[in-house]
Amino acid sequence: MWASTHNDSLKKKMSALVANLSICQEKIGTGYLSAFPSEFFDRLEATKYVWAPYYTTHKILAGLLDQHSIAENPQALKMVTWMVDYFYNRVQNVITKFSISRHYQSLNEETGGMNDVLYKLYSITGDPRHLLLAHLFDKPCFLGLLAVKANDIAHFHANTHIPVIVGSQMRYEVTGDPLYKEIGTLFMDLVNSSHTYATGGTSVNEFWSDPKRMADTLESTDNEESCTTYNMLKVSRHLFTWTKKVSYADYYERALTNGVLSIQRGTEPGVMIYMLPQGRGVSKAKTYFGWGTKFDSFWCCYGTGIESFSKLGDSIYFEEQGENPTLYIIQYISSLFNWKSGQIILNQTVVPPASWDPFLRVSFTFSPAKKTGALSTLNFRLPTRMHKNGEKGILNNETLTLPGPGNFLSITRKWNAGDKLSLQLPLTLRAEAIKDDRTKYASIQAILYGPYLLAGHTTGDWNIKTAANASIADWITPIPASYNIHLFYFSQAFANSTFVLTNSNQSLAVKKVPEPGTDSALGATFRVIQGKSSTKFTTLTDAIGKSVMLEPFDHPGMQVIHQGIELPLTVVGSSLWWTIFCFCCGTGIGWTKRNHIFRIQKP
Structure with a gap:
């Protein structure tokens, strides 16, 4: 976050944190640094139960190394190297005293990205001990399978092994060993072809299931552990930097949009979720852990979740250095970017997508950082999912010829103040079958609108019945813009409480105002027509x-009716509308002979 904002307050907090952690490390005196005692590692090395101490150690090391690499804090690098010296000696002692097999056996817990951070450290220090220790955190029992191209990741713990892949990708970047480039590429292909939900996420009960048997996983609500999506974004980021393939950028967009933004409850920072349920008729609030709390929950997915929301600006822009500076814009997210190599400042503005406008509308304005801009190239991603139906690019009132979907629109010029590029990219409805090759599950499909996974709400039949060969547009109707401003709840204050009109099983009653985000809140929401x-x-x-x-709201197409004097309100379907029954909007709540009068509030 500081790398994007250079906020002075964040800088002071970062520096204070490093300084005080250094005091703790000096007090311990061995290089060790953690909130838990080193005895946890004694238990790990003795193959006794202890939960993942290396997972937390990796977080500390990675944070300190970022403080050195990004915030240029030299104290942080000294702390990292001292910590790594401590763990180098511990691992060597295990290998000497027992065997290297015992060391690998002790890694049958989550070790986070220990190999990743150690390869990064080696790239800075050149110390061969750091390289050796990184190798010792590459899990051969897992990477070996991928090295021989075995499609056999089923029943591995997903978030133990995805970080190992990220580390192996860093091994390729640091050492140039092509085997680890092949491993990263194959892994992404295996996950995407056999183990991925429509959100871009993966795992059930924290593990991978059998390949192309994803329908079975919908019986659980513990789908898509949040940490796995966080780490899969790293895998796709590395692959994009190597290949510049649009498909990897498309994956990043899908997983970020549906698998990361969805884990925080609305706009409530600190209210996060561990699992993202994928089955029909399930709720985020009704998973094993449910929603966390701001101050009393701190699962592993809280750490990665908070980090994910602090770096939403990551992976929008990628630079390719050379005589002619080149910038890849792979995510369409409103942002301001000072591209120093290209000597221009880009201001990207994205109109929030809506059902009533079937296009993603993006505009860029440019300001040269110097009086005379340099020649540079900008490449704009055209998503693979995009259909050639209304796409448009306009640069300073000149219509551009766009390449096909899955390519980049490449523009080379000297950018001037006042230059404006507008992109209109089609958002189309489409269905995607679940990753399951059994014919009886072929009808389980996700519905997407551009990169956005849609969620259905019904209180009845979950099956959507369509005519043979019908287009998806024939049975899904875009909601007009006016619907959003006509959603309300009806309330009355009484005796220090607030009561609302609530629909439950097509019966209307007045109840206390429900908590936001609950099933009861849906029942208390109505559209005024x-x-x-x-x-x-x-x-x-x-x-x-x-x-x-x-x-x-939870019974679209139905209507509230008054059955007569002394009879309760009820909800009926359109086929039972004997007459169009209207209410009169008033400013209070009460009874008249024929009408209910409510004070109406927007939810």
Whole structure:
């Protein structure tokens, strides 16, 4: 986050944290640094139960190394090398006293990205001990399978082994050994072809299932551990830097959008989720862990989740150095970027996507960092999923010829102040079958709108019945923009409590206001529909005194009706609308002979 913002407050906190951790390390006096005692490693090396001390050690090492590499804090590098000296001696002692097999046996717990951070450290220090220790955290029982191209990752613990892949990718980048480039590429292909949900995430109950048997995993709510998505983004990032393939950038977009942004509860920082359930009729709140809390929960996925939200600006822009500076724009996220090599400042603005506008609209404005801009090339990703149907690129009122989907729009020029590029990229509805090759599960499909995975809500039949060869657009209708501003709940304050009108099993009742994000909150939400005889309104204030109909949010296409005096309100389907039943909007709540009058509030 500091690398993107250079915020002074963050800088002070970072420096203070490093300084105080250094005091702790000096106090211990061995190079060891952790919140738990070194005795945990004694138990690990004796192959006794202890939960993943190297996982936490990796987090400390990685954070300190970033403080050196990004924030240029020399104290942090001294701390890292002292810590690594300590663990180098521990590992050597295990190998000498027992065997190298005992060392690898002790790694049958989550070790995080120990090999990754050690290869990075070696690239800075050149110390051969750091390289050797990195090799000793490459798990041969896993990497060996991939080295011989075995499609056999089933039943491995996903988040133990994805970081090992990330480390092996760093091994290729640091040593140039092509085997580890092949391993990273094969691994991504295996996961994407056989073990990935439509979100881009992977794992069930933290493990990989049998290949192309993903339908079975929907019986559990513990799908897609959040940490696995965090680490798969790293795998795809490395692959993109090696190949510049749009498919890897597409994966990053899918996983970031559906698998990362979805793990925080709305706009509540610190309320995160461990698992992301994928089955139908399930809720994030009803997984094994459910939603965490701001101050009392700190699972492993809290650490990676918080980090993910601190680096949302990561992997938008990639630079290729050379005589002609080249920049790849692979994610469309509103951002400001000072590209020093190209001597220009890019301002990217993305119009939030909506169902009523079938295009992703992105605009770029440019400001030369110097009076005379340098010649440079910008490459803009055209997603593989994009259909050639209305795509458009306009540079300073000139319409550009776009290459096909899965390519980059490449523009080389001297960028001037006032230059503007606009992109209009189609967002189309499509269905994707689950990764399961059994014919009886062929009908289990995800529905996406561009890169966005759609979630369905129903209180009835979960099966969508379509005509043979029907287009998906024939049975899914975009919701108009006006629907969003017509969603409300109906409330009344009484005796220090607030009560709302709630729909439950098509029966209406007044209950205490529910917690946001719960099933009850859905039941308390209604869409106010303009009555046929009423003049048009755009806000609820405009609707006061006019005739309206009420549609329960959780029963789309149905209507609230009044059955008569002394009879309760109920909800009926459109086929039972004997007459169009209207209510009169008022500013209070009460009864009249024929109408209910509510004070209406926006949820």
